[in-house]
Amino acid sequence: MSITNKKPIDKRNDVFSAMYDNNDIIIKVVDKKEKATLETLKDAKFNNIVKIYNIYTYNDFFVKFHCDLSIIQGIIFKQNILYYLSSFVVIMEKLNTYTDKIFKSETYDNKQYFFKELEKAVNQIHSIEIYHGDLKLQNIGNINNIIKIFDFGDCGGIKNKDTDMNDFNKLKNIYIN
Ligand SMILES: Nc1ncnc2c1ncn2[C@@H]1O[C@H](COP(=O)(O)OP(=O)(O)O)[C@@H](O)[C@H]1O
Ligand SMILES: [Mg+2]
Numbered sequence: 001m002s003i004t005n006k007k008p009i010d011k012r013n014d015v016f017s018a019m020y021d022n023n024d025i026i027i028k029v030v031d032k033k034e035k036a037t038l039e040t041l042k043d044a045k046f047n048n049i050v051k052i053y054n055i056y057t058y059n060d061f062f063v064k065f066h067c068d069l070s071i072i073q074g075i076i077f078k079q080n081i082l083y084y085l086s087s088f089v090v091i092m093e094k095l096n097t098y099t100d101k102i103f104k105s106e107t108y109d110n111k112q113y114f115f116k117e118l119e120k121a122v123n124q125i126h127s128i129e130i131y132h133g134d135l136k137l138q139n140i141g142n143i144n145n146i147i148k149i150f151d152f153g154d155c156g157g158i159k160n161k162d163t164d165m166n167d168f169n170k171l172k173n174i175y176i177n
Contacts (some may be wrong), residue, residue: 003027003065017094024094025053030153035088037130037152044128048121050141050150051093061089095141095148103137103175115172117147122164125149133159135167137175 006018006027014029030038035055042052056064106114118140125132132139133154140149 020053020091026092026094028090028092029058029087030090031083032086032088033156034153035090037155038090040128040130041125041152044124046121046124048117048124048146048148050095050148053091053093055091056089058085058087058089092150093143095143095150097141098137100137111176114147115168115176118149118168118171121147121149122168126161126164130155131159131161132164132167133157135164135171137171 001021003025004019006016009015009017009026016027018025018027038052038055041049042055045051103111103114118135122132122135130152132149132152133156134151135149139151140147142148
């Protein structure tokens with residue numbers, strides 16, 4: 001099985017969209033902390049959290065898929081070789097993402113549905129003491145009419161239940177009124 005059609009997202013060199021085994025996927029290079037959270041979420045299989053297919057060390061990923069060097073070059077350029085050596089590569093499902101403009105044009109009912117689902121997503125991660133820490137429209141997507149959250153890069157540290165509830169309420173105020 002191979003990864004094809006790999007394209008950087010927003011000119012970044014650490015997040016790519018691609019095809020794998022006929023599925024649309026996202027490939028993201030993450031650090032140890034984000035990887036640990038994603039491992040937990042991969043096993044938890046929550047309905048409203050992005051589906052994690054696989055997590056590799058950077059080296060295993062490179063050997064398995066013979067992917068070109070663009071990720072490595074990007075990391076060396078941005079960070080350093082040690083960062084690259086201790087990075088992980090996550091393969092996850094690709095969601096449909098939102099823009100401010102598209103979301104604002106949704107019907108009231110759809111927006112209500114979105115926030116109900118988002119609340120479920122937040123409750124799911126909180127049930128295992130994971131706090132997202134960066135809930136915003138850009139980190140939320142949908143697939144088959146299911147709303148899901150992604151981007152766990154800001155988990156941990158001083159992030160807590162209140163951080164997420166504040167972000168949730170902020171979002172609701174922006175889009176529901
Ligand atoms: N599972 C996904 N499905 C669709 N797009 C994604 C997915 N993961 C990341 N992206 C895209 O890549 C961008 C950056 O990824 P993200 O995980 O949010 O990293 P960052 O921590 O840098 O914000 C997102 O804003 C989104 O456009
Ligand atoms: Mg993000």
